Amino acid sequence: MARFVRSISEVLVSATAILCLLLTTMAAAAPRTDLAIGMTIEPAGLDPTIAAPVAIGQVTWQNIFEGLVTIDRDGKIKPQLASSWEISPDGLTYRFSLRSGVTFHDGEAFTASVAKASIDRARAADSVNPQKRFFASVDTVEAEDPQTLVIRLKQPAGSLLYWLAWPSSVIVGEKSAANNKTTPVGTGPFVFVRWAKGDRVELKRNPGYWNREISVKLETVTFRFIGDPQAQSAALVSGDVDAFPEFGAPELMSSFDGDERLMTVVGDTELKVVAGMNNSRKPFDDKRVRQALMMALDRTTIIEGAWSGFGTPIGSHYTPNDRAYVDLTGVYPYDPEKARALLAEAGYPNGFSFTIKAPQMSYAARTAEVMQALLAEVGVTMIIEPTEFPAKWVQDVFTGRDYDMTIVAHAEPMDIDIYSRDPYYFNYRNPAFDTAIRQVEQTPDAAGQDKFYQEAQKILADDVPALFLFVMPKLGVWDKRLKGLWEDEPIPSNVLAEVYWTE
Template sequence: MRRSFFPHAPAFLHRFLLSAALVAGTAFAAVQAEAAPKTSVTIGMSVEPTGLDPTIAAPVAIGQVTWQNIFEGLTTVDRTGKVQPQLAESWEISPDGLTYTFKLRSGVTFHDGEVFDSSVARFAIERARGETSVNPQKRYFQTITSIETPDPQTLVLKLSKPTGSLLYWLAWPSSSIVGTRSAENNKTTPVGTGPFRFVSWAKGDRVELARNPDYWNKQGAARLERAVFRFMSEPQAQAAALQAGDIDAFPEFAAPELMQSFEGHERLVTVIGNTELKVVAGMNNARKPFDDKRVRQALMMAIDRNTLIEGAWSGFGTPIGSHYTPNDPGYVDLTGTYPYDPEKAKALLAEAGYGNGLAFTIKAPQMAYAQRSSQIMQAMFAEIGVTMNIETTEFPAKWVSDVFKGADYEMTIVAHAEPMDIDIYARDPYYFNYGNPDFNAVLDKVQLTSDAAEQAVHYGEAQKILAGDVPALYLFVMPKLGVWDRKLKGLWENEPIPSNVLTEVYWEE
């Protein structure tokens, strides 16, 4: 028989007291839930990665999900942009700069249990630099002539010539250390040594990660139990998801015109930081009329960068005159090399034989910044008698196929996200089809020294050559526009490398 605590109370009182107890219990549970800090986070991204292995494909969205979360390197880059030890705890460089000896960490295992040692590190580097490699930054490993593994905790790289940027390059997502057993399947089921393990990928929607309980760095272990990356390309939907609390953070919010809508919000904050996102309108220097430097210079003078930034990105951005950002060592402000001057632009076009104007097509990705910038440039070019047709090109697949790999284009526009990537103009081939031996010689000087001050001087020289030759129209650097819950701490405000590092992220109590 069920016993009542109020044996003489009428039935309606029993029901009242039971309801009150249930309400009180629910309220108590709610208070407990509110008091306990959250252990999961949902991060919004505008672009879904094409795969999850940053060592075999170029799109930055891959590293924004996996770098420092799933995958790690011999070295890493911290939130200030400085190189730090990671799977290599220390290193020595020979006086001639041709031998790098790394002392590797012990006690490191991959998420599938494989032990990390020098043989695994050698495998990962050989895979990245081999003949059949599809590594997006294969050039980083070109000067490595041999790899030695005298013992499990020692890795020796022998170089053909000094490579002053090697430690920095080894920190990149494309240089991530992959396991011998798992590398083949990392594109869909990534396995690394990082603080988070891969759980699932619902294509078109999300990637889910979980904390790695066996992470080697106990002091740097993740504080979150779970992390979800949600993919949402439409800016209005991004804003709505943030407002509703369906997404905790959009570290790279794609609608600058909506940033003001979050001002004074009781739960959300806006954060404006620095990035390496250089918006440039690349030209196919091997095709007419862009094979004539005077045409490229005239088009540069037809652009009012400040007006373009206001119209394309709501005034958020910094004008640039070369392929370099103010965050980088040796930056030189070269926006005055070919400043806005439509009349001089017309005269230069006439000198080049295009006094009656010219016409061409720009292949512009569907992203808002590219479309808006193209439309504004179209109007500015019309002022000097130039007709630019806009062809929307799906990014990344179609753009990578047609422009990046095929160089089948006249003009394009894209935000180059890789830091310190001014050396792309020395690549042969590369989609700009630009070549200047003087420029290449300056970049060679950068690698001949590891002295930061000396490197900065050479980087300044390289910037000036590009500003004069104008192989691309240098427009502006996009800032990092972040919107996230004010109780969410540890996200990177600036972006020295494209990433969403979650190791230090936690919820404030």
């Protein structure tokens, strides 16, 4: 009997061991559903419809908030909350068919009335939308019925659909709009959980997400904010973060070569690094001075010193990724001798001194240091004033326009039109440029638009309202098992709906 009991006990122990092994094996085989993603800059708020910094959209766009249309990983405009649209032959009426059965995270229904209220809010007289100008051509917005939205324009706006895909144009709920800065509520695949300021933003999967064509694999997402490049690297190596889609230490990229767990990716972006000048302030109000400074800068040396050789020189406010790109780096190539001669012609034979307000971001600080050395060779003294970004920079430069020169990476795609905005921090005025940009919007076909985009590029390359330096690539480092992250960046973002773990 004792032997029989002992045999049963042994069988039970063996069965338990096998069950534990099976459970362990199953757990090991199940792909992860959590993600910790790193970002260099923490956004000051979480509502992209009331503030411009790209970090807001990098957390919320396509994760929490969605628009009538969207931009995919290839830079193409795709339907989103609007399933389709029709444009009248004269280009003045856009009729959108909206999806039914869509709700916001708080239960509010998405309808044409809600979409109308969202667009009217963005274009209102008291609107603080960072791209309010997008809606200047809108005459009326009508909710024809619950699933039909009609936008009527005062004049053609060839880029309207593209603009409607941007973070600043996302559709917000009428009930939640006022609180989106701190507790964002959208229609997207992830729901806001909490924001531990100075550290992280946490999201969770939206179980009621309307788009059944997308199978969202991630259950939880944590955005970690780590500004120091060395700390970014350490967080990746330790596994505290799984991915840094915009890694801030180009000099450390090679340190991941051969890593068994981590991979590096170099992709395209719209990040145009330019040193903007206050064109209304002496000596930058003199075109010859601006041209001379452009010739004093060796863009290849700047890219090597500022971003470890990662980058593409540009000669205008345009990237090689964009349609109708013209390589204008040869308009004012590096030529210190000609730069000194042109400065003398402009009345500065002994150079001059000025201050550059450089945002406290690694690329800006490093670029400023290389520029300082190059300008010294032509007798120009550049004093570097580190400036906290975004708050102080926005206050002094972007809004106050109280500066000589600054440096920043302009991240908005196809944003060459910023030089025709009034006011804008460059304080640049050129009627010929304004006309070219206006003709882009008034031209319905892409080929016709491209002609004016090229004309606009050439005007800027000759006039040099800013020193056009280089396009920053997207330097990504992430776990090899992680799939679905965007390698290129046609618009600043961290789109996570299609991201998943392979094991």
